Amino acid sequence: MHVISHLKAFLRFLRLNRNASVHTVRAYDSDLSQFLANVAAAAGLKVGDLRPAALDRDAIRRFVGGLHQRGQSRATAARKLAAVRTFLRYLRRESIIDDDPGGLVPTPKREVRMPAHLSEDEMTALITAAGGQTPLGRRDRAILELFYASGLRLSEVAGLDLEDVNLGARMARVLGKGGKQRLVPFNTSTAKAIRAYLNDREALVRGQVGQEGRVGQVGQVGQEGQEGRVGRDRTAARPRGPSSPSRLSSRSSPKNPLFVNYRGGRLTGRSIDRLVRRYVAASSARAGISPHALRHSFATHLLQRGADLRAIQELLGHARLTTTERYTHVNAAQLLDVYRKSHPRARSG
Numbered sequence: 001m002h003v004i005s006h007l008k009a010f011l012r013f014l015r016l017n018r019n020a021s022v023h024t025v026r027a028y029d030s031d032l033s034q035f036l037a038n039v040a041a042a043a044g045l046k047v048g049d050l051r052p053a054a055l056d057r058d059a060i061r062r063f064v065g066g067l068h069q070r071g072q073s074r075a076t077a078a079r080k081l082a083a084v085r086t087f088l089r090y091l092r093r094e095s096i097i098d099d100d101p102g103g104l105v106p107t108p109k110r111e112v113r114m115p116a117h118l119s120e121d122e123m124t125a126l127i128t129a130a131g132g133q134t135p136l137g138r139r140d141r142a143i144l145e146l147f148y149a150s151g152l153r154l155s156e157v158a159g160l161d162l163e164d165v166n167l168g169a170r171m172a173r174v175l176g177k178g179g180k181q182r183l184v185p186f187n188t189s190t191a192k193a194i195r196a197y198l199n200d201r202e203a204l205v206r207g208q209v210g211q212e213g214r215v216g217q218v219g220q221v222g223q224e225g226q227e228g229r230v231g232r233d234r235t236a237a238r239p240r241g242p243s244s245p246s247r248l249s250s251r252s253s254p255k256n257p258l259f260v261n262y263r264g265g266r267l268t269g270r271s272i273d274r275l276v277r278r279y280v281a282a283s284s285a286r287a288g289i290s291p292h293a294l295r296h297s298f299a300t301h302l303l304q305r306g307a308d309l310r311a312i313q314e315l316l317g318h319a320r321l322t323t324t325e326r327y328t329h330v331n332a333a334q335l336l337d338v339y340r341k342s343h344p345r346a347r348s349g
Contacts (some may be wrong), residue, residue, distance in 0.1 A: 001096075003050040007032055010090050019179040023155075031083040037245060038063045052091055057101040058330045060084055064105065074108040081107060088316040119312060123148055129283035132193075135200035141273055142190070142260060143199040146172075147291060148277070149186040151298035151316050153177075154291040160258040167191050169177040177315040194258075205264040 011029055014020040020028075033047075039059045040047045063084070067077040085102035092100050118126065127148065130141035146157060156174045164173040170191050172184050197213050257266035273291055280289040313321050 001052075002048060003036060003052055003055070004048055004089060006052065006094075006096060007036065007087070010087055013090065019049075019177075021155075021177065024177075028083050028086075031080045032087055035063050035080065035084050036065060046274050055088060055091075055097070055101065057104045060105045064108065068108075077108045081105065116286070116290075116293045117295065117300050118284070118286065118289060120287065120301055122284050123294075123297055123301075125283040126279055129279045132196065135197075135204060137191070138197045139204070139259060139267075140279065141320055142193040143272060143275070144279065144294075145190040145193040146186060148188040148298055149185045149295040150174075151295045152184065153295060153317075154269050154272060157259070157291070158267060162256045162258055165194065165258060167195060174317070178319075180317065182314070182317050184317075187331060200273055201260065204260045204262060207262075207264050 007029075011025055014028060015025050017315040036047050036050060039054055039062075040050050042059065042062060043050070043054055045054075060081070064077055064081055067080065081102070085100075088097065088100055088102040091097045127141065127144045130137055130144050132138040145158065146152065150172060150240040152172075152174060153176070156176060159175055160172065166172075170186050170188070172186060174182055174184050176182060238348075259272070261267050261271060276291045276294065277289070280286065295316070299316060302312050302315075303309070310321065
C-alpha cells in the first residue's frame with residue numbers, strides 16, 4: 001500500500017477520532033504533503049509511488065534541513081516536524097512501520113519572540129474607536145469588548161451563537177480547539193455593549209441595515225434586546241447560560257449567529273480580522289496588531305495584575321501550561337520593580 005493511501009486514512013483518523021477542526025486537518029495535509037514531495041524528489045520517485053519504508057530518519061533530517069536552507073523559521077520547521085512525527089506514530093500504531101524514526105530527529109530550538117500586544121491605555125483607545133453611533137458600530141464595539149474581556153480566539157468569537165451567551169450571568173459558552181467546550185466570563189461593560197448591539201441585530205438579520213451601518217427603516221428595531229432578546233425574530237432564541245449540563249452537550253443552531261454582517265449572515269473570521277485591524281489603524285500607530293494580539297493583551301494584563309497562571313490557562317482554553325507561558329511575559333522594568341519591593345535586602349545600599 002502506498003504512502004498516499006495511508007495519508008488519507010490518517011487525515012480521516014484526525015477528523016473522526018481526534019475531532020480535529022477543518023483548519024487542523026488542512027494544516028496536517030499541507031505539511032505532510034510537502035514532506036512526502038521532498039522524500040519523493042530525493043528518491044527520484046513520484047509521490048504516488050512512495051512506500052512507508054522510505055520515511056526514515058535520513059529523509060526527515062533532509063526535509064528539516066531543506067526548510068532551514070529555504071529560510072523557514074525554526075517555529076515553522078518545528079511545526080512541520082511535529083506533523084511528521086504524529087503521522088509516523090500513527091503508522092507505527094497501525095503496524096505499517098516497525099519503528100518510530102521521527103523520535104530520532106531533534107526538534108529545532110525555537111526563537112523566543114514576544115508576541116505583539118497592546119497596553120491598557122491602547123486597549124481603551126481601541127475600544128473607544130468603535131464609537132457605536134450606528135448598528136454596525138455598536139456590533140463592532142461589542143466584538144472588541146468581548147475580545148478583550150474574555151481572551152477568545154478569532155474562530156471562537158466568529159462561532160458564537162445567541163444561545164451561547166448568558167448576559168445575566170455574564171458568561172459565554174465557547175467551542176475551542178479540538179471541539180472542547182469551556183465557559184468564559186466577561187465583564188459588565190461587555191454585557192452592556194452586547195445588549196446595545198442586540199437591539200440592532202433583528203434589523204441586520206432582516207437586511208434593513210445598509211453597508212454604511214444605518215438602519216434603513218426607522219422604528220423596526222425594538223427595545224426587547226435590553227433583556228437579551230432580538231426584536232421579534234422568532235428564530236432567535238434568548239441567550240441562555242450554562243445552568244445545566246445538558247446545555248453543554250449540544251451546539252446551537254447555525255441559523256442564530258451572535259455577530260452578523262449587514263446582510264444578516266454570520267460574520268466570518270476574515271471579516272472580524274479586517275474590522276479589528278481597521279480600528280487598530282484608527283486608534284494606534286502600532287503595526288501587526290491582530291485579533292490574536294488582543295488575546296495576548298488579555299493574558300498579559302491579567303498576569304501583570306496578579307492573576308494566577310493556571311487560571312489564565314483555563315480562561316484561554318490551553319491544554320498545557322507551557323502553551324500559556326508563551327502568551328505571558330513580564331518586561332525587565334516590572335521584574336526590577338517586583339525585586340525591589342519583594343527582596344528583604346534590595347533597598348539596602
